[in-house]
Amino acid sequence: MYRNHILYLLEKYQTLVLVGETGSGKSTQIPQYLLEAGWGNKGFVIGITQPRRVAAVTVAQRIAEERGSILGQEIGYAIRFENFTNAESTRIKFMTDGYLVQELMRDPLLLKYSVIVLDEAHERSLYTDISMGLLKKIQRKRADLRIVIASATLDAEKFQQFFNQNETDDSSLDTATILSVEGRSYPVDIMYTSSPVPNYLDATVNAVQKIHETLPAGDVLAFLTGQDEVEKALRRLIDYARDQSGSGMKLMVLPMYSNLPAQDQMKVFQRMGKNTRKVVLATNIAETSITINGICYVIDCGFHKLRAFSADSGIDGVVVAPVSQASATQRAGRAGRLRSGKAFRLYTETEYNKLPQASVPEMQRSDLGTAILQLKCLGIDNVLRFNFPSAPSAKTMIRGLDLLYALGAIDDFGKLTEPLGIRMADFPLEPKLARMILVSGQYGCTDEAITIAAMLQVKNIFHSPPNRKLAANKAKRKFAVKEGDHITLLNVYDAFISNNKSSRWCQEHYLNYKGLMRSLTIREQLERLLKKFKLPLKSSEGDVDSILRCIVEGFYGNAARYHPSGCYRTIRDNNELHIHPTSVLYSTKVQPWVVFHEILRSGKDYMRDMTVIDPKWLYELAPHYYQYGTEREIAAKRLKVDHSEPT
DNA sequence: GAGCACTGC
Numbered sequence: 200m201y202r203n204h205i206l207y208l209l210e211k212y213q214t215l216v217l218v219g220e221t222g223s224g225k226s227t228q229i230p231q232y233l234l235e236a237g238w239g240n241k242g243f244v245i246g247i248t249q250p251r252r253v254a255a256v257t258v259a260q261r262i263a264e265e266r267g268s269i270l271g272q273e274i275g276y277a278i279r280f281e282n283f284t285n286a287e288s289t290r291i292k293f294m295t296d297g298y299l300v301q302e303l304m305r306d307p308l309l310l311k312y313s314v315i316v317l318d319e320a321h322e323r324s325l326y327t328d329i330s331m332g333l334l335k336k337i338q339r340k341r342a343d344l345r346i347v348i349a350s351a352t353l354d355a356e357k358f359q360q361f362f363n364q365n366e367t368d369d370s371s372l373d374t375a376t377i378l379s380v381e382g383r384s385y386p387v388d389i390m391y392t393s394s395p396v397p398n399y400l401d402a403t404v405n406a407v408q409k410i411h412e413t414l415p416a417g418d419v420l421a422f423l424t425g426q427d428e429v430e431k432a433l434r435r436l437i438d439y440a441r442d443q444s445g446s447g448m449k450l451m452v453l454p455m456y457s458n459l460p461a462q463d464q465m466k467v468f469q470r471m472g473k474n475t476r477k478v479v480l481a482t483n484i485a486e487t488s489i490t491i492n493g494i495c496y497v498i499d500c501g502f503h504k505l506r507a508f509s510a511d512s513g514i515d516g517v518v519v520a521p522v523s524q525a526s527a528t529q530r531a532g533r534a535g536r537l538r539s540g541k542a543f544r545l546y547t548e549t550e551y552n553k554l555p556q557a558s559v560p561e562m563q564r565s566d567l568g569t570a571i572l573q574l575k576c577l578g579i580d581n582v583l584r585f586n587f588p589s590a591p592s593a594k595t596m597i598r599g600l601d602l603l604y605a606l607g608a609i610d611d612f613g614k615l616t617e618p619l620g621i622r623m624a625d626f627p628l629e630p631k632l633a634r635m636i637l638v639s640g641q642y643g644c645t646d647e648a649i650t651i652a653a654m655l656q657v658k659n660i661f662h663s664p665p666n667r668k669l670a671a672n673k674a675k676r677k678f679a680v681k682e683g684d685h686i687t688l689l690n691v692y693d694a695f696i697s698n699n700k701s702s703r704w705c706q707e708h709y710l711n712y713k714g715l716m717r718s719l720t721i722r723e724q725l726e727r728l729l730k731k732f733k734l735p736l737k738s739s740e741g742d743v744d745s746i747l748r749c750i751v752e753g754f755y756g757n758a759a760r761y762h763p764s765g766c767y768r769t770i771r772d773n774n775e776l777h778i779h780p781t782s783v784l785y786s787t788k789v790q791p792w793v794v795f796h797e798i799l800r801s802g803k804d805y806m807r808d809m810t811v812i813d814p815k816w817l818y819e820l821a822p823h824y825y826q827y828g829t830e831r832e833i834a835a836k837r838l839k840v841d842h843s844e845p846t
Numbered sequence: 847g848a849g850c851a852c853t854g855c
Binding site: 251280296297298325424427456458483484487488504516517569626627658781785800801 | 847848849850851852853854855
């Protein structure tokens with residue numbers, strides 16, 4: 200395929216932007232071309248990054264198989280917790296883009312590598328963008344390092360300009376170039392509605408029925424925005440399928456979203472009998488993360504859920520937003536992998552033309568605390584001037600810097616503190632939790648701190664099947680304590696260990712066994728980090744106050760106070776907050792002061808994972824953050840803010 | 847009485 204062309208351009212240019220549809224085979228072919236052309240000689244390694252762990256593993260597996268080699272030798276992969284590479288023999292190394300950033304801490308100029316391929320760059324994941332900024336810097340010092348950016352069409356020129364070091368008008372001096380490779384997919388007919396659709400859920404259900412009644416055999420993939428919508432549409436289409444039974448072709452309707460248990464997810468990959476049409480109702484998980492073979496018809500509602508971060512309130516949330524043209528193209532393409540297909544867009548062509556070309560990169564809609572910490576650790580002192588492919592707003596950057604300063608990770612000059620800041624960057628956790636763990640030695644509760652941090656990484660520890668909610672709630676109350684969710688999670692973990700990590704015990708107590716096993720692994724990793732920093736593993740032996748104070752050390756910025764209006768308000772910004780119904784504090788008597796782990800935005804702003812605190816701790820532990828010394832003064836400040844706001 | 851797409855160290 201474009202073998203010689205690619206190799207020629209890589210000799211001539213430092214950076215090659217390779218444009219081609221996903222699934223065109225380039226992920227597996229290009230690394231092998233590079234290897235055969237000698238880019239893996241003299242001990243050099245060819246590195247390929249992927250935004251997702253599974254992709255890194257499966258592509259590595261596929262190539263190893265093609266070449267008849269054992270995975271972990273010539274072909275290897277490295278992702279968090281798993282390193283299947285061999286220091287001497289590995290020539291092609293797959294990794295996640297996050298892993299590459301981590302690798303840079305050990306090998307700042309990537310001297311081991313001759314080529315780095317950033318695959319799926321058009322997705323613009325947070326770490327792909329960071330990698331691009333860092334690689335550009337490295338290239339100035341290492342003219343021999345080659346970079347391949349593999350992307351879908353839209354961003355190609357932007358990437359080429361970003362990496363091009365030629366500042367003259369003479370294009371023969373360019374250091375970056377673009378090459379388009381053709382995909383192997385089949386044409387897809389795009390259909391639009393003739394007028395705007397009032398309700399895309401109804402329209403999706405109707406479209407499935409119409410396809411089933413009027414179009415030839417072929418499976419259907421419909422994109423909706425969330426679990427809720429998928430389940431709603433599912434119920435209606437199952438009813439429809441039942442009414443249809445007996446008349447011609449059967450209909451098999453299946454849901455697909457990330458929260459769905461693995462065995463149910465697997466069902467969408469099963470092949471149906473000849474007389475059955477499969478309909479998959481999916482979230483955007485089916486846009487990039489998974490590929491279902493045999494889809495001939497795609498229905499695109501025109502919306503998806505996206506992470507959104509507000510630099511003003513510091514609240515991270517998810518919002519429903521119109522898709523971009525790039526997403527719409529990607530969705531439609533899912534119909535043309537087997538033979539030519541049809542994509543039904545539930546919006547007009549005029550509406551399509553008004554859509555943004557591409558979604559805003561993740562970099563520009565995330566909290567950047569962790570990312571800034573990592574950049575500082577890599578020697579980027581002035582992150583505000585760092586060359587990102589799409590720079591985040593100054594406000595977001597300052598918010599991130601503020602947080603790191605408050606947590607003691609950086610000093611007055613923006614320099615990483617020693618040892619706290621440097622150690623925080625080493626933790627695979629958000630900065631608040633990293634600080635909580637690193638100071639836990641002073642509270643004699645390192646043991647409890649890493650357990651709590653590990654438990655907070657896993658969502659849905661408590662299982663609540665819709666038909667047995669009452670029993671599940673009762674089971675949960677057995678672990679619940681008045682101090683709140685953090686100590687409750689600690690109890691659950693301890694009980695899990697003293698019951699020999701029994702899956703049966705979990706089932707009886709409505710606990711998520713897999714989730715608990717995962718927090719066990721994460722906890723082991725954190726324990727290793729404690730050892731690395733020579734912090735002894737020590738339990739507070741039932742002294743709960745020490746643990747609570749330790750939590751406040753990391754989370755004083757997330758403090759809230761009960762407000763007479765019947766909800767909570769953050770101390771710092773006076774934002775309205777509510778208790779999430781999954782909190783153990785939801786059904787107990789009102790506690791005036793709390794800290795929370797995170798805010799969940801869905802209609803209202805909910806605090807998830809809360810702990811009751813003594814307000815004195817706030818100014819004892821964080822006088823620099825709460826400038827007003829006494830509780831009375833904090834209250835006075837709060838009142839002042841209240842008066843200035845019409846409510 | 848809620849339910850968030852996805853990903854990563």
